[in-house]
Amino acid sequence: MKRISLTQHLIEEQRQHNTIPAELRLLIEVVSRACKTISHAVGKGALGEVLGTSDASSENIQGEIQKKLDIISNDILLEANEWGGHLAAMASEEMESIHPIPNRYPMGEYLLLFDPLDGSSNIDVNVSIGTIFSVLKAPPGMANPTEQDFLQPGRQQVAAGYAVYGPQTVLVLTTGNGVQSFTLDREMGSWVMTDSRAQIPEDTKEYAINASNARHWHPPVSRYIDELQAGVTGERGRDFNMRWVASMVADVHRILTRGGIFMYPADARDPGKPGKLRLMYEANPMAFIVEQAGGAATDGRHRILDIQPEKLHQRVAVFLGSKNEVERVTSYHNEA
Numbered sequence: 001m002k003r004i005s006l007t008q009h010l011i012e013e014q015r016q017h018n019t020i021p022a023e024l025r026l027l028i029e030v031v032s033r034a035c036k037t038i039s040h041a042v043g044k045g046a047l048g049e050v051l052g053t054s055d056a057s058s059e060n061i062q063g064e065i066q067k068k069l070d071i072i073s074n075d076i077l078l079e080a081n082e083w084g085g086h087l088a089a090m091a092s093e094e095m096e097s098i099h100p101i102p103n104r105y106p107m108g109e110y111l112l113l114f115d116p117l118d119g120s121s122n123i124d125v126n127v128s129i130g131t132i133f134s135v136l137k138a139p140p141g142m143a144n145p146t147e148q149d150f151l152q153p154g155r156q157q158v159a160a161g162y163a164v165y166g167p168q169t170v171l172v173l174t175t176g177n178g179v180q181s182f183t184l185d186r187e188m189g190s191w192v193m194t195d196s197r198a199q200i201p202e203d204t205k206e207y208a209i210n211a212s213n214a215r216h217w218h219p220p221v222s223r224y225i226d227e228l229q230a231g232v233t234g235e236r237g238r239d240f241n242m243r244w245v246a247s248m249v250a251d252v253h254r255i256l257t258r259g260g261i262f263m264y265p266a267d268a269r270d271p272g273k274p275g276k277l278r279l280m281y282e283a284n285p286m287a288f289i290v291e292q293a294g295g296a297a298t299d300g301r302h303r304i305l306d307i308q309p310e311k312l313h314q315r316v317a318v319f320l321g322s323k324n325e326v327e328r329v330t331s332y333h334n335e336a
């Protein structure tokens with residue numbers, strides 16, 4: 001088998017399609033290197049004394065208790081990306097405000113956003129977790145980056161990806177020309193392309209939702225799930241299977257591999273809080289990847305990539321994956 005490394009892929013993309021300027025290539029290489037370091041820390045588990053919560057008082061901006069690995073991963077990404085000269089600023093799910101590049105380093109033209117370790121509830125139980133990232137261009141003429149500069153709709157992303165730390169460590173990437181996957185060769189320390197064009201089937205018999213919230217769901221979600229659960233004798237005329245890892249990276253990775261629909265809807269608990277997932281760090285990068293693989297992603301009514309963000313840490317309802325299912329549940333919302 002001819003092995004194509006991440007570096008070779010990026011250079012060839014740059015040559016053939018001109019979609020990856022040199023600075024963006026450098027940025028992606030640095031992020032992917034940071035993911036290797038995080039993968040290593042994750043893999044050590046209790047031996048590296050990296051499990052558990054950081055300390056009793058440590059909460060992130062969302063009011064969630066931070067795990068040691070959340071903080072370690074955040075620091076790894078910040079340190080790796082500060083000095084390369086390709087970024088103007090970063091923003092993270094784990095930090096209240098944006099992180100401008102320190103004055104001692106040159107300022108580049110990109111903005112990097114990340115969820116350093118997604119699936120925090122799975123860290124201590126040895127279940128797949130991951131890193132999600134999104135890259136935007138800084139607005140032209142920007143001098144000192146502010147939060148406002150990050151508030152661009154997801155369709156303006158120039159790259160997005162995730163690394164999933166599971167039985168294998170896999171990096172999934174899009175720069176707007178399809179979706180490629182790279183598996184970490186742990187002995188060589190290199191990313192090797194293992195899928196050059198991921199495609200999500202339009203139809204599926206598998207869905208993912210946290211069903212413990214069923215009593216809070218809005219009617220369009222209940223209607224859709226009831227239909228799936230009615231199985232072969234119901235309206236859909238076939239059985240559907242359910243999977244829920246509770247790490248978005250792992251659930252999305254399964255969908256990218258064999259299809260499915262992933263849902264984290266808004267519900268009746270708190271009308272001012274639309275869903276759990278964050279638009280800028282989770283929904284946008286995943287929506288970009290899913291669309292590039294032939295799938296669809298909506299908030300129940302609108303395309304996620306068209307949402308104009310109002311806040312850095314904004315939450316959003318998410319329905320993504322196999323196109324025909326996403327369109328169906330979206331139509332139920334729009335009829336209601």
Ligand code: AHM
Pocket residue numbers: 064115117118119120121210246247248249264276277
């Ligand atoms: P996190 O970023 O704090 O880890 O939260 C996001 C995670 C997603 O990965 C996952 O889909 C979801 O939260 C699971 O939520 P729940 O615990 O309600 O099932």
Ligand code: MG
Pocket residue numbers: 093115117118119282
């Ligand atoms: Mg997350």
